Amino acid sequence: MNKQWGELANKMGTIVEDIVAPNIPRIAKEHFQVRELDFLAIRVRKRSSRNKSRRREFDVIAASDEHLFVNETKATPRPEYVRDFIRMLPEIRDYFPEYGDRKLIPIFSSLQIPDDLVAYLSKNKIYAMAMGDETMVLLNFDAVDEITRGKAASEH
Template sequence: MEQQEREKERQALLQFQQSVSEFQKSVSEFKQSVLEDSQRWEKERREMNKRWGELANKMGTLVEDIVAPNIRRVAKELFGVEEIDFSVRRVVHHPTDKSRLKDFDALLIGADAIVLNETKSTVRQSYIDDFIAFIPTVFEYLPEHTGKRVIPVFSSLYIPEQFVRYLTANKIYAMAMGDDTMEILNYNEIPRP
């Protein structure tokens, strides 16, 4: 009888050990599965961030492509600037410090004026402040045009009223989508140079 009891205990212990072993295997497989899922999710997150970045860049260039022909039109119709040179997404290196460069969203050069455009798909105060800070330095990048009047235009598909007021206070034209085409929203509020 005692031997049968021992045999039962031994069998129970073996079953318990087998159950523990199976449980450990399950835990190990679960950990591996979680690790693989985590790695897959991280990869998917990186891919999604990349796609969002590409979409944001595409949106930015799309807005620039809408703005560009309108810069030509307003330069001529509103400011009387006859185009000599026009470029979109033009990168200019500083003439004396090649490590400094400026990316002009749209730049129209006339005989006596430069229409300097900054285009953003979304308007932010910091974007406007950066543009304000750049305007006085434009001739550092374009010294061959020193002395020409600068007509600064900040463009987006939509510019909220508070930003139009801020641009106006800083003598920068605000260009956004109107009913049919892009319009200068504060043309009458800024004296012509």
């Protein structure tokens, strides 16, 4: 039985490789009009450009001419995981200064995400990606897009 639990835990750890990462190019194309990604990497380990002693692993990083997609994937989504992701986002340019001019697109993924967590993600301008009928979908694209457009309009 322990072996089966171990195999299941290992399989859950490959959600990123098996399910999330293959959906990022499609999500980029369908929702953000990205024709082609210049870069897509899974489980990227990177040092901060500001503090070389700080190192971090990113589940999925993807970049196009105009966008930097940062994905955090959890087998079991919890509010504390979202809070950790929110706290990390302002530092993302320290880890990827080469994409400093790109619009940041944060995506939090899991196989399913409860509605209250989707609302929390939306409020924080983070896209929620989970399984739909056939493949992964952004659960809150319209909500985040509306908040983002509202903020952009008020800045002008």
